Amino acid sequence: MTPRAPRSSFSPNTLAIIAALFFLALLSSCSQPPTTPPIYQGREGVVFDFTPGRPPDEVFEGRSFVLSILAHNKGASSLNNNSFGIVKLGFDPRYLRLTRTLLPDMNIQLEGKSEAYPQGEQNVFDIALFEAKQADASFSQSYTDISLTMCYPYRTFLSTPLCVDLSKYYENRRDEVCYATPLAFQDQGAPVAITTVESDFLPLPSPETEEFKVKPDIRITITHIGNGIILAPTPQETLAQQCSLQGSEETLNTVHINATLGGKQLSCTPELVHLMEQEGTVFCTFPGDEGVLGKSNYETILTIELTYTYLETKKKQITITHARQSPGPTLVEERECQEGMIKVGESCLSLCEYCATHLSEPRCEFFNAYPLYKENGSSFSCSCTARECQVLNANNPLDQQRCIFNNRACDIGFCCAK
Numbered sequence: 001m002t003p004r005a006p007r008s009s010f011s012p013n014t015l016a017i018i019a020a021l022f023f024l025a026l027l028s029s030c031s032q033p034p035t036t037p038p039i040y041q042g043r044e045g046v047v048f049d050f051t052p053g054r055p056p057d058e059v060f061e062g063r064s065f066v067l068s069i070l071a072h073n074k075g076a077s078s079l080n081n082n083s084f085g086i087v088k089l090g091f092d093p094r095y096l097r098l099t100r101t102l103l104p105d106m107n108i109q110l111e112g113k114s115e116a117y118p119q120g121e122q123n124v125f126d127i128a129l130f131e132a133k134q135a136d137a138s139f140s141q142s143y144t145d146i147s148l149t150m151c152y153p154y155r156t157f158l159s160t161p162l163c164v165d166l167s168k169y170y171e172n173r174r175d176e177v178c179y180a181t182p183l184a185f186q187d188q189g190a191p192v193a194i195t196t197v198e199s200d201f202l203p204l205p206s207p208e209t210e211e212f213k214v215k216p217d218i219r220i221t222i223t224h225i226g227n228g229i230i231l232a233p234t235p236q237e238t239l240a241q242q243c244s245l246q247g248s249e250e251t252l253n254t255v256h257i258n259a260t261l262g263g264k265q266l267s268c269t270p271e272l273v274h275l276m277e278q279e280g281t282v283f284c285t286f287p288g289d290e291g292v293l294g295k296s297n298y299e300t301i302l303t304i305e306l307t308y309t310y311l312e313t314k315k316k317q318i319t320i321t322h323a324r325q326s327p328g329p330t331l332v333e334e335r336e337c338q339e340g341m342i343k344v345g346e347s348c349l350s351l352c353e354y355c356a357t358h359l360s361e362p363r364c365e366f367f368n369a370y371p372l373y374k375e376n377g378s379s380f381s382c383s384c385t386a387r388e389c390q391v392l393n394a395n396n397p398l399d400q401q402r403c404i405f406n407n408r409a410c411d412i413g414f415c416c417a418k
Helices: 012-031 235-241 351-357 362-369 371-379 387-391
Strands: 046-050 059-060 063-073 085-091 096-101 124-130 142-165 192-203 212-224 230-231 252-261 268-269 272-274 278-287 292-294 296-320 342-343 345-350 383-384 414-417
Touching: 046 142, 046 296, 063 142, 063 362, 085 096, 085 124, 085 235, 124 362, 142 192, 142 212, 142 235, 192 296, 212 252, 212 296, 230 252, 235 296, 252 268, 252 278, 272 278, 342 351, 345 351, 351 362, 351 371, 351 383, 362 371
Parallel strands: 059 296
Antiparallel strands: 046 063, 063 124, 085 142, 096 124, 142 296, 192 212, 212 278, 212 292, 230 296, 252 272, 252 296, 268 278, 342 345, 383 414
């Protein structure tokens, strides 16, 4: 006798419920928009601050000091040869003298987040050499501010599925693959964000087909989520003028928008969006009688790109002490060695070698920004080229960098490496 197949322990109603839940889970997973790549996440662009002790909190009159910054591009837009940032200094010439600039052309280049730089590129930049002028003899100390402004072109980019909703124009009893609903976003790896997208689709005269023709009406909200100042985008050759804030008020809090739907260019009004109280709204559609065709709802890709100039300033107060209070040791350049080297006994050492045991000296202060050097500076030497230095530091945060690319640490063309 043929054995019977084992009977299921689930009732028909239970099986129906399980099947329905499975179908809903499958439908839900299919309708979810793709996760935003990590590159396009975050609320910051280029973040920077003065490196410790540069400039110092206190300096004696007649003494020199270096101003340097640690800059980190935490956003998704790169500063490079074609689109670089610029640095401007602010100081009171009654108290400080700019001896010379150390940053070539006062330009900053830093790669944004990418596969090569998952966290974005960061670097220490020596900006300028200053001298403290003679203090007022009637006071033991004077106080003055020194500021650094970084101004750079930047962009915000968003790519997201958008539902082309035709359901209001025909009766369809079956469920659609999608419906037009407001989309909300937090950030896109930049200090200016696209925060909401709302869409409607208006009917247009249709060709003699079974398809419907509609015209998109897309409302986009733009929000300033950073701490700096937004300026309108400008060509690279006029960036310095734009960053001087000498233009008209129309350039303040202004971004340019470019958008496409399904690969077709959208016309946005206004094209230059002015943000009021950190927020602005723009409407995008196809020009003229252009539209999209369809028999039922479907998803297509909406892309939005914002371009703008971003400006941020850091300021620090410096105390200038009268030399009569404490003359302190005088640093004398060792003329027996070539420029940038220090004579120790009968040897000439680079700063890379010398500062391993003299980190507290003013000329060695910039090494304090590199934790590996502070921990074991004696293992560093001028042993690699600039190109080799980039390879050693690739994808490493500052606290793990094995190579110091600084034009004062070693002779020109070489780097201080472990």
